[in-house]
Each structure stands twice: as C-alpha cells, then as structure tokens.
Amino acid sequence: MSTTFQLDTSTSRANPTPQPMRRLTVPALRGRKADGVTGEPVVMLTAYTARQAQLLDAHCDLLLVGDSLGQVIYGLPSTVPVTLRMMADHAAAVVRGSYHAVVAVDMPFGSYEASPQQAFESAAFLLKESGAAAVKLEGGEAMAETVAFLVGRGIPVIGHVGLTPQAVNVLGGYGARGRSEAEAEKIVGDARALCDAGAFAIVVEGVVEPIAVAVTEAVSCLTIGIGASARCDGQVLVTEDMLGMFERVPRFVKRYADTAGVISEAAAQYAREVRDRSFPGVDQTYQPK
Template identity: 45%
Template structure:
C-alpha cells in the first residue's frame, strides 16, 4: 500500500496557499445552469419545487437538436407527440405511433448527457387501461432509454399513472387542454373557464398527484387558475399557456425558434426567426450552385 507523505509546513517567511474554495452547492443543485454532469432525475425535479426554483423545458425530436439544448443547460427535454404537427407532417398529434415516438426518443437520448428525457405516450397507447399503458411505457424506457413518460388526462388516467409509478416508471401528467382530444374539443380551446370547469381541473391535477405523478403539465389554462393549482400541489406544474406562476415553462422548440410556418398560439414567444434564416441559407446555396460559385477551389479535391 502506498504511504501518504505528511503535509509539509510552509518555509519560514512563506505564505501558506489559501485553501481551495468549496464548490457552490446551489449551482450544483440547480436544474438550469447547474454544474452536475449526471442525468437530471425526478428527485432533482422535486428538490427544485422545494427550493422555489423555476426551470425550462423544451421539446426535441432528434439527436442534433437535443444536443444543442442539452449543451445550453435545458434540464428537461420532452419528446412530445407534437412531433406529429411540427416534424412528421400530420395535421394533429393523433396519428403519431409508438414506433415513431420510440425511434425519435432513442435519438434524443443518444444526443444528450444531462437532460431528463421524457417521452409522450401517444394517442391509443394507454387509453385501454393500465396494462396497456405499462406495456408501452416499458417499451419507451427499455428500447429508447427515456427517464420518464408523459400521458394526458387527470382523473380518467389516474389508474394508469398509479400502475406505471408503482412499476418504477416516473410519470409526468398533462391536464387542461389535452391535444389528443382535439376531435372531442372541436379545436384547441382554453380549459378551466367557469367555476365547474375550474373545479374539475383542480380535481384532475390532484388525482394525478395522488396517483404518483412527479409533475403535471397545465396547458391553455387561465393564469389565475394555474396559480391556484400550483399552490395546491406539492409536485411541480409545467405551464404552456398557463401564466407566470407555474413552477416550470415548456414550449415546442420549432415554435420557440420561429421555424413553424404561419400563425402560432398566443402563448408562444419566438426567440429566433429560424425559418427566415434557414430559407436564406438555402437560397444563397442555390444561387452559388446556379452561378457556378460553389464548389470553389477550397471545396475541391485534386
């Protein structure tokens, strides 16, 4: 066994080196901007609620985009069935399949090192009951490697949430406007307006919390109601069109980056005009090809 050398005293007249400063514990714990390189877990999410820390979540559907968000410190990435609208060319989230979610979730997991990756259970993957939900959620955990799954519905989905959580699969719930119900809603209306609707939304949020969900998305909910729900729960709320008082906020990344064509929902803030930038780059490339400027000598082998 190697013998450790005794600590040497500084020579006479010499100044002892200052002791190393301890790492900032808060920066290690923080979800956004944290220094830990390990995967974010649902325990970290719970601790953030206790600290009163707000955190961001974005959707992701491929390894390259996910790696950018991961490197930017986004702590939670959602492989949402929103891929139907913004990635796969469907008119809604309804046609998205388990195969599609699984393939793209695996890509996002491969593209990340720190973010907690949450995958949606698509329409038809859990409505039959808890056993169906467990079978499909297990596939996402085993085959794609995600750290949690998300499903829509409050009281109506509580039994599914309970079985998944008791089986070791963390669940993010989703209440308020649930896009998989677009045909029942006849569109995407704000939910929870009026006393009866507000009380139902509160019951839905508490039902998934009691079933074991580690967080709950509140979509298209009046800000005052979302604030009340957030105060009433011990699990974090993730707002999308639900005001400032939620514990976290999520956006579909193509909306956030200005890649989505046409009108975007009122709750979207565009931080970039990516569609315009990408289109400009494509046109510049095309003009260089047509004009004979590309490939130039520096792009050519001899």
C-alpha cells in the same frame, strides 16, 4: 491487407464528445418544490432528434420527446396518428444526443387509455427501446389509477391537464380551457388526482392564468406551464415554435429567433451560387498537388 479507421471526433456528426456531467434525475427535479415553493423553475423544451438534443441539453432540465412531432416532423394534422414506434425511435435519438437533462417521452393516443396494464406495456416498451427516464400521458382524474399503476412499478410519470391535444376531437378545438367555473374546478381536481397518484410533474396547458396558479398552489408536485402562467414551477414550449420555424403559432408562444428566415436565406444564397457556378469553389474542391 487490412485498414484501420480511427474516428475523428472533431468532425464526426454522430459521435460528439459529451461534457463530463451526471444526468439529472427525476427525484432531483421533484425535490426542487418543497412546501409549495420552487426556488429554481424547471426549464423544459421539446426535442425530436439527436442534434437538436445536443444543442438544447445544456440549457434544459427536461427534454420532452413530444407527440407534437406528428405535426412538427411528419406534417400530420394532429397528434392522434402518432405511433409507439415513432415515439420510441425519436426518444432514442434524443437520449443519444443528451447527457444532462431528464428525457421524458409522450405516450401516443391509443397506447394507454384502455387499461393500466396496456399503459404499463406501452410505457415499458418506450423506456426499454429508448433509454428515456419518464413518460407523459394526458388526462386527469380518469387516468389517476393508471398513473398509480405505473409509478408503483417503477415508471416515473408526468401528467397533463387543461388543453389536451389528443382529445382535440372531444374538446372541439385548441381554445383556452378553464373559462367556466365548472371546467376550472375540474382542471384543479384533475391535477390533484394525478399528483396524489404519484405523478412527479404535471403539464398545465392552455388554461386561463388564475387556474394555472390555482393548480400550482393546489399540488405538491411540479407544474410545467405552456400557455398558463409564469407562476408555474416550470415552462415548456415546442422548440420549433420558440425558434420561429413556423409562420403560425399559438398565442402563448414567444419567438426567440427567426430560424425559418435564416434557413430560407441560406438556401436562397446556395441556390444562387449553384446556378451561377460560384459554388463549389477552390475551398470546397480537391485540387491536384
């Protein structure tokens, strides 16, 4: 005797029914900036899980599987310990949970700096394992050769200048960058080098606003600001910061909700009802017919 099970899509957590829509492409996003002007800013948020991707996807052009998952998901002190395997698994979940946004995945510390060949092998692993469309790497002019190597072999790349978290040990902290004239010139030069190498977008993080504006005006590719300027071609935030999941966040974060408070209160109410035996009730239990 055999039994056939039919998936009930109205109750399945793992298999939601997607909307009929073509996923955005890297060339479509890149094409938003023409003659130095971007008519529609690019909306980008981080995502680490399938369910998070489902909730964010309709509102975003880009979903970034950031190595910030080291701190946000795993409770690590920085992004430095994050591995390729961690990034690939979370990126695969985000791809499964989305159908509209371009999914990009961070290349973790130590997976691309040694050589362009190492970077290609790491990027190919991430894209093959996850189905993501692009990779992001940190570093300026020193990484231009690597960016060109990847782009020339069919891998779309997002650069990252200014405050680069993977280099926190060299930078000495998470303070704003570009306050000195020399550092400001370097940030603009780094962005130009990455754009000339073929990056389709550059994250500009934690820099003083005039430098973010200067970078945006200096490059033909998209600039995605985080702690930068509204005049960048788009914006990105860590979703958990934006949702108010943490008590301490960088100055540049705007909290759009108090999700931590909602979760805490829901858990407290659940605990009260368990302890006074009011949960589960009739509606949550199976009664004899």
